[in-house]
Amino acid sequence: MSDIKKFMYVNRRAPYGTIYAWESLEVVLIGAAFEQDVSLAFIDDGVYQLTKGQDTSGIDMKNFSPTYSALGDYEVNKIYVEKESLEERGLTLDDLQHLVWEDEDDDWAEKDSIRLVSRAEMADVLAEQDILFNF
C-alpha cells in the first residue's frame, strides 16, 4: 500500500472558453481507476467550473458540470476551493454546486466534498502532494 501517491489536479481555467476544464475532468475520472489518493484544487478562474445552474443549451456546447457531482462515487471527495479566488470574482460558496460523497466507514453518511480554504491553506495543501497535474 506504500505506493499510493497523493495526486492533485490543479484547475485554474474557466469552463467553456478553453478545453482545459473538461480535459481535467476526463483525466481525473481516468485516474480514479488507479486507486491513488486524489484531490482537486480550484484556484483563480478555476472556481467558475463549479458554479451551479449551468445551462449550455444556448451556446451549442456540452454541459459537463453535472459530472462534478459524480466524483464522490469515484472516491474523489477532497475538493479544495480557494476562498480568495471566489471573493475576487464576487462569488460565495452558495454560488457553487453542493458536492457530496457517501462515507462507507460511517454508515454511508453523506458528507461535503468541498473544502473552502484560504490561499495560505491552499499553499500548504499543494506542498503536501506527491504529484501535481495542472490544467
Added chain:
Amino acid sequence: MSMLHIVNKSPYERNSLAAAVGHMTDGDTLLLIEDGVYAAIKGGAAAGNLEGKTVSVLGADLAARGIGVDKLVDGVSVVDYGGFVDLVEATDKSQSWL
C-alpha cells in the same frame, strides 16, 4: 463615430477588458461574450471597469456559466444573439479585444 467593443476573455486571466475600456469614447458600447461575461458579476474585482459605460452581456453565455441575472452589476443589459446583431448594426464599427 460609435464603436462596439467586444470582449470574450475573463478579466481575471487577460487584460482584454482593461484594454477595451481604456479605448472607449462617448457613445461607445461594451459587449461581453463568452468568458468576458465574468466581468459583469456584482462585487467582483473587475466590475469597476464597467462604471459609467454602456454595457451589454450575451445571455446564452451567462446561462452556460451558471450566472444568474441577479448576480450582475446594475445597469448592464442582457441581450440575445439578435440583440448582438442589433448592436453591430447600431454602431459604426466593431472592435474585438481578443
